[in-house]
Amino acid sequence: MARDESPQRRVLAEFVADPVAVVGVFLLATVLIVALTAPFIAPQNPYDLAQLDIQDSRLPPGAKSASGATFWLGTDDQGRDMLSAIVYGLRISLVVGVSSTLLALALGLVLGLTAAYVGGRTETVIMRIADIQLSFPAILIALILLAVLGQGILKIVVALVTVQWAYYARTVRAAALVEKRKEYIEAARGLALSPSRIVFRHLLPNCLPPLIVVATVQVAAAIALEATLSFLGLGLPITEPSLGLLIANGYQYLLSGKYWISFFPGVALLLAIVSINLVGDRLRDALNPRLRQ
């Protein structure tokens, strides 16, 4: 490997060296495009009750509707086209997953950087809270919160942010503690720059690589957690179902052999999570200097 390669190019080169990761990127791109263009590619609007016909309910994949259209992935108990419901559900799952991750990232970043830069008692308090919280599994904390707060899209985002912030706080603090001792920070201090400028313009950009890895993996975890909570009946409202709720809807029909109502939303969920994890996994290896030979 040439010595004068830029770090970005090196990471990119290592990333594409693994065909599995490239497949992951393609999958992820497909999932994102489908979710973004949902209204244009879905055969029907699954939330528009006027478009649903109860006579079409629980049809198997490939069946024709009363009006002649084909339901490629079958229909659910309300005669909703599963393909359309999945495309829209994917969108909701992604929006909830990504937005809660970004909010948690922002919160964790500020708290972690504060802990590392200020130190002392502030640091002890913040990191102890993070430690205690991380000693409990995410699903338990989210369940406790939703049992207390009630349900709704905003509440589930609050629960997901609460669950996730500690990962970022811990990661960014660890990175910042290392960076803090380096000479460029001392130089910035010597120039009498304001603390917030040092933290956000100098410290932050150098702490980002490990955070990117954690955030990628956490988006997948957030999507899975939201789906699980929705499946348990504690997540999103039934009016605009996410993938988890679609799967829960099909649960009662599974025993009578009507597998498609649960099966296909699960496949979509799996594709979304796997693609994110494949990319995140490769990113971690590419950004980890210890595994480089």
Place this chain on the structure above:
Amino acid sequence: MLVYIIRRSLQAVLVLLVMSLIVFVGVYAIGNPIDILINPQADQIEREHAIAALGLDKPMWVQYFSFLYGALHGDLGRSFVYSTPALKLILERMPATLELALAAMLIAIVLGIPLGLWAGLKPNSVAGRSIMAGSILGFSLPTFWVGLMLIMVFSVMLGWLPSNGRGPTTEFLGVQVSFLSLEGWRHLIMPAVNLALFKLALLIRLTRAGTREALTQDYVRYARAKGLTNARVIGVHVLRNILIPIVTVIGLEFGSVIAFAIVTETVFAWPGMGKLLIDSINLLDRPVIVAYLLAIVTLFILINLVVDVLYSALDPRVRLAEAKG
């Protein structure tokens, strides 16, 4: 060592106190305690009686201490639905959950460590890569969906295994268990595999990473230079060194298996604490929710305490670091 255990236990008590305060604030202060603790079917006079009897007209800190007093005496209120003490309900359901969690953990350990070792020793072989790809799948598959698919394949399509419940139980040391009868195993195996998948993936990755790192260390090179057989180098030198973090993670993950059992129990209608929690949330049976939360928090703190103490016994460096910090 004794000082460390005492310090660590005090810390555990502190965490427990903080948690009890959070649960109290969550359920009693944020939510309306009158709605939470008094049966919604009660009429006006009954309500006022109950408010006075429960001391809800007293100041907040008095209420917290009486809540704490009750909790310490095992009194966490009565279930609205079953009309029995909430804590008793939880404790009755606990063996079913523990059995499921232990079976899952066992499956994960028996399969995960050998597979991880193999993937770590031959990271670039087809088998090594397949194991890693499989573990990514194991991480990505949502537990509840895998459960549904297991039911679909093994109960609906093949008809081999029952889709729900615990089946007939046998008494063992005063507790009802499933693992002593064939019929019990037929009920247990599917939920246990379902619950094990995630931990299996975790153990594979952990063992693989540990093995890869250990192989680059000097002590492995010296062991090889001494002319030891490959089996001895791997089995004694590598494995023993990577086992310390693995044992810790197994201990810590046991708690999370119990938490994740909530999902598996709901899918397979397994009559454990997790299913009871979800049923209670749906039925607004709040005393049971509070009892579950406090019981599981206590369980977690105990597990963390035991793991920390064991870890410091296994690895003296931890004790030294604690003493300095």
